[in-house]
Amino acid sequence: MLDHQTLLYLGLDVVIAIALLALMRWAYELWSSIDSDDQLAGKDNFAYGISIAGSLLALSIVLWSAAERASGDDYLSRAMQMLVYGLVGFVLIKVGRWAHDRLILNRFNKRDEILKKNISVALVDAASSLATALIIRSVLLWSEGFNINSGIAIITGFVIALAVMLVTTRLMERRFARDNQNDSMQDTLVLGQLALAVQHGGYLIGTAFAATAASHMLTYQGQAYITNLLVWLGVGVLFTLLTVMLSRLTKAFILRGIDCAKEVDHQHNVGVASIDASLTIGMALILSGLIA
Numbered sequence: 001m002l003d004h005q006t007l008l009y010l011g012l013d014v015v016i017a018i019a020l021l022a023l024m025r026w027a028y029e030l031w032s033s034i035d036s037d038d039q040l041a042g043k044d045n046f047a048y049g050i051s052i053a054g055s056l057l058a059l060s061i062v063l064w065s066a067a068e069r070a071s072g073d074d075y076l077s078r079a080m081q082m083l084v085y086g087l088v089g090f091v092l093i094k095v096g097r098w099a100h101d102r103l104i105l106n107r108f109n110k111r112d113e114i115l116k117k118n119i120s121v122a123l124v125d126a127a128s129s130l131a132t133a134l135i136i137r138s139v140l141l142w143s144e145g146f147n148i149n150s151g152i153a154i155i156t157g158f159v160i161a162l163a164v165m166l167v168t169t170r171l172m173e174r175r176f177a178r179d180n181q182n183d184s185m186q187d188t189l190v191l192g193q194l195a196l197a198v199q200h201g202g203y204l205i206g207t208a209f210a211a212t213a214a215s216h217m218l219t220y221q222g223q224a225y226i227t228n229l230l231v232w233l234g235v236g237v238l239f240t241l242l243t244v245m246l247s248r249l250t251k252a253f254i255l256r257g258i259d260c261a262k263e264v265d266h267q268h269n270v271g272v273a274s275i276d277a278s279l280t281i282g283m284a285l286i287l288s289g290l291i292a
Helices: 004-032 036-042 046-069 075-104 110-115 119-142 148-179 185-190 194-211 225-254 260-266 270-291
Strands: none
Touching: 004 036, 004 046, 004 075, 036 046, 046 075, 046 110, 046 119, 075 119, 075 148, 110 119, 119 148, 119 185, 119 194, 148 185, 148 194, 148 225, 148 260, 185 194, 194 225, 194 260, 194 270, 225 270, 260 270
16 A cells, blocks of 8 residues: 555655646746637637647656656655756756757747647647657656766757757758759648648657667766767667668558658648658657667
8 A cells, every 4th residue: 555655755746747737838828928828719729739738748758757767765855856857857848949940940930830820830849849858758767866967968868859850850851852842841831731740740759769779778877978978869860860761661561552752742641641650650669679
């Protein structure tokens, strides 16, 4: 049976989690200067809801990891770790969204597109938040201790997440331009191409899972900052490329006879895009499991 102290710890953690999730919604509204109640209930802006949902789920993934990661002799120290890791994850998710908008999908204004109810942009935005959270989760569970070294490890994971998303997006843009007479993938997302958004979102999440492979290959060394960063980055990019290649190979067999580029890019076939996304995520999970 659960003792009194354990029940108190669990209750405190639940309160912390709910408070941080509420803070995430409030911060989203403050950051974007948007009345969320009006967007969600007044204007029925599905894109806005999808974007917030991505942030909330991303923070929940970080809190899930923090709850698993927290250790200590008493419930107060463990709850404090939960709070600190949750706040760090909260900040990194917000900063990650900002960096993604400025560095990766930098050809349009995400806020304006979401206010225009652009579901395609919202889906990619949500996927980028989830990808960031998945890599932060793997670094949280890989690192040891509750100190400055583990904090630097988490920031390292954040940098890796951005690098992986940048590589994935640029590869997708290159493929899209090649198959569409040098058209811009980002401009097409602005036009509301839902199939392309589903495909790209799957690639972001899949390669995030692939990047976590480093946690199975690298022994944690608290003060080996440069080594940790370079190995995680190298393995992350390597497995990102491997995941993309294997998913394309798998797609060639499973969707044999179907021109995926034509179906997704020109005919906006969300079904084919969903299969493509699932194969990318699936191959990343299989690769990660093989080296675990």
